Amino acid sequence: MSSFLELPPISRRSLLSGLGATAALVLLHPFSARAAGNQAHLRLMETTDIHVNVFPYDYYADKPNDTMGLSRTGTIIDSIRAEATNSLLIDNGDVLQGNPMGDYMAYQHGMKDGDVHPVIKAMNTLGYEVGTLGNHEFNYGLDFMFKVLAGANFPFVCANLTKGQLAADPKDDELFFKPYLILEKTIKDGSGKSTPIKIGFIGFVPPQIMLWDIKNLEGKAQTRDIVEAAKAWVPVMKEEGADIIIALSHSGIDGSGPSDKMENASLYVAGVDGIDAIFTGHQHLVFPGPKSWDGIKNADPVKGTLQGKPAVMAGFWGSHLGLIDLLLEKDGNSWKIVDFTSEARPIYHRDDKKKVIADVRDKKEIVAAATTEHEATLAYVRTPVGKTSAPLYSYFALVADDPSVQIVSQAQSWYIKEMLKETKYKDLPVLSAAAPFKCGGRNGADYYTDVPAGDIAIKNVADLYLYPNTVQAVVINGAQVKNWLEMSAAMFNQVQPGAKDADLLNASFPSFNFDVIDGVTYQIDLSQPRRFDDTGKIANADAHRIQNLQFDGKPIDDTQKFVVVSNNYRAGGGGNFPEIAADKVVYVAPDTNRDVIVRYVHDQGTINPTADGNWTFKPMPGTTVLFESAPKAKDFLSEVKTVKIEDAGEGTEGFHKFRLVL
Template sequence: MSLPTALCTITRRSLIGGAAASSALVMLHPFAARAAANQAHLRIMETTDIHVHVLPYDYYADKPNDTLGLARTATIIDSIRAEAGNSMLIDNGDFLQGNPLGDYIAYERGMKEGDKHPVIKAMNVLGYDVGTLGNHEFNYGLDFMFKVLAGSNFPYVCANLTKGMLASDPKRDELFFKPYVIVEKQIRDGSGATNPVKVGFIGFVPPQIMTWDSKNLEGKAQTRDIVDAAKAWVPAMKEEGADIVIALSHSGIDSSGFSDRMENASLYLAGVEGIDAVFTGHQHLVFPGPKDFDGIVGADAKKGKLMGKPAVMAGFWGSHMGLIDLLLERDGTSWKIVDSTSEARPIYHRDENRKVVADVKDKPEVIAATAQEHEATLAYVRRPVGKTSAPLYSYFALVADDPSVQIVSNAQSWYIKDMLKEGPYKDYPVLSAAAPFKAGGRGGADYFTDVPAGDIAIKNVSDLYLYPNTVQAVLITGEQVKNWLEMSAGMFNQITPGTKDAALLNDSFPSYNYDVIDGVTYQIDLSQPVRFDKDGKLLNPNAHRIVDLQFEGKPIDPVRKFVVVTNNYRAGGGGKFPEIAGDKVIFVAPDTNRDVIVRYIVSQGTINPSADGNWSFKPLPGTSAIFETGPKARHFAGEIKGAKIEDAGEGENGFAKFRLVL
């Protein structure tokens, strides 16, 4: 249950100005106000998916941003603690990679023994009790991660990351971290008396890191299923005396049914006997909340419960502080939970004109702790590497061939042709697969690539390609190329011909899975249902959204072999594209896709990013569809080739609506 609206409003107002806010304006949580002599209020606060967004600054746009930043989330911690009788603070992972500050430390400055990473500096200021790992902690390699974690003033736990699995019993695994910690915390009850409570924290990472970061983990680590690991270790926590058990699950909420090694297992983790509350993350969504998880069996999106147990997911990049409030009651010498509430409290809101309004200011101690690295990162991202003769933007990347995706494909093709020119694959035709990363969606109405013509700096290349993926290439058939594109076409809803202003985009389909394949030409028939489901399983055998697929002006030969250059995520099976997995990989590069883009721009001096128009939608006369994009798209709508796009007014949350005439 969230706090009443009036209470939230008063509390947020008291937060303006941070820790200096008057304590007279801070209202106690109902549990703290009503706790009896044998009861105590315990508030546990969560940050998750910070992705190195320590400061409220967008390094890609090179300007402040009021929707993000641990320095902002940090400001509300003091007041949130003041609302509670007793409190603890945890981090739920994905703090080490995700913006140029992280890349600067990893690739430019490096980490020597004794160095402190800026995100760890910030966390140490805030007094965390415990943290767990997310999948992005492994992007820069194990050695780098351990050097970073060595600077932390608080422990990390992870129960399903192992050095090796020698038996079926997870408790016999040799783990990299303690699976759990039990923190004995002195808490004050309703009478003012102080007594200890033993709070156990157990952590979990998605098993898929073995695919996503195989280059860093293969032969060095293994992962267990999240639920299996929990079933093994939670009884041990109880035996060791934990009064309550809190799961730190860097894993989202998926109601499709339990499966072994599932990525988003938090719903089923909550069902493990002995777990009392679950902190979730990974999906960059908000729980409890008005829309992200409505209708999921076992999830109460209003009260913030999974399988009847309190749970929270606190957005991403510091956008929210997750709160689980527990009313504990003493039962002899131990404690039990008798009531709970959950809340994801934002750091900003939008006014009546949809403008972002910050609800909090920066915490000065966090700013001071990371100022030096911030300034060094600004110098790093502003470094020019070449020029572009035309703007690079991603406002229409999901509805038309796009310059921001085109330049990635051009660079990948340039690179792989050079790499394979002397080897056994030199005579195979080369195709290039690339997807738009910044395409609005959960990132908001400003979450788009927008690089003007002229100088291109490193910040612009990072903007084009957000992740430190490495280049890989697969050898597949023409039929598999078609199925790759069929899977990508899940980005779109099915539209009945003749329909006016149908919803075009499938909001549950991530833009990073919308691959455009260059080197072939094709159309997408939106009147057809999807051929594959989200797991790459054949759903509609007679459905063919990809039509008129051609190579060199002729229908593609379904048995001919093609080299397709992509990234390690996709080549390793990321996104569950049919028949695309590690067994198809023929080339593993030592270089990141971003480094390849930089080299390509340097080699060209001035690039021409104009899209070549190799794909479009099949015409459906009398049919139109609506999609949302950033309002700045209005500057470029008239430049889109091969698509008729009309302004359709204002959308929600700062987006603009456009009409695609099919």
């Protein structure tokens, strides 16, 4: 058995906050405690964006990770059920794809009719009442999806996925799933009396699946606008006697205003008359929660409401359980909501040093259900899935065009060209921005990428791309491309011409902000000061470190439009790059950069990450600079062709010094 089960002792604090393992520790929710004879407390629990993370294990890094895992979420489900008189568990989509276990089951296992997928096995142990679809359910095709979902002990609903062309009236659409489910349940009121209630659930998937999975869905399916579908079906649910209606919206929260076939439409779904509460997902965020939601009108991230109605988004990968607690009151023959609370409860916390502390252990039934597939997945990620024709290393990533960055750019460009080929941006030239992540620095002399030429395994992707970012693309002009690079060039100290062994690297500038843009060529003039300060404001108006910037062999046109593919951090304004922000984003991918690299390796068979030398330093005769890297970097000196690097002797704290001849 792998070490993900080996946890330190759980503290009393953790038990109280997450486990509730004994009756003495269980505290009833105030609604259960105070409900009168004509009132009842109903707790609704949500998982969302599990992405096949059954276990608290990062298959890319090949090590345990206490921030994830349905086996952990399952444990807090038990304690949270115990806090309420009446409770129901739902899932809000994206369960079938997202980590190597999902790929293993789709590509290697060869599921047969009657087989039960490990994530479904795990979910079947927890007693779900209903689920809806996420966009990633379609990544392996419709046949695979239906085969997997057939193993679930609970139904799925989706009101905006059709088998063919959209009908004039949404209620006439030929749907793949029932649009809604009305559960007839018996709940206990405040006096302990059992009484019936009808709870309606309606589900929605992002319409963008028709773009993201066009290969799997073209000619087979179609999607309708989420809000349009809600407005059509909710009145029908009311007519059928639903006392309360819950939206299962695999769609995020966007306050920019409603638009046709909006991807993140949950705020506007909440505004549909008749919907009483809404579960959201897709964005991999937490609601109610902090800063992410500031400034969105009609979204209250403290109380946990959208349009005044209770709402929750429960993180991702099992990191949280979403809770909506309703105090219901009998109104004649039906029920109405008289009070509510919303919460996203985590499975872990961080101590003062930001170290992750697990709050719960694994639920043994889930571990038992999927251990066979977990062990098979470990073997899978440790098995070669392609080859690299050259070594992938980052020892010189801050001083020369680098193979570990090159392969990320190649994968990103390959992906975005496919994604945009049917859009209005299809004819724009594509550039790719990528940065080195593992470059020593504060993380020490062992903190470098080093994958030898030859076989490459899925877990090696963690060496190439450390973070679970998602792919995003912006459209900007040539002048903005240059400013992007000017900001990136703050990686370096200013160097006086003729200096001998000057210190090259700006220690305060993080390597993940040193973007290299592939698709253009350029030089960096170290004799000039940085143009922008850390906030992206001009510090030296006359400074232009970026020289000889060319596209297609000619000086770049400041007005020409480009698609630049990067990640959600950079495209959303991370790093304070001038004019690069969410208003420039034209494509938000459903896929992580890691997954894109894996797909690229699968597609190519053998990757060629040899750096193409599209950037270098402007020559400064008689000038040398020093930088540090790992001692092992000496073995790769002959691999670097675009600059002259010399061994400069032993460095400090395990590093080695190198000299760059400018």
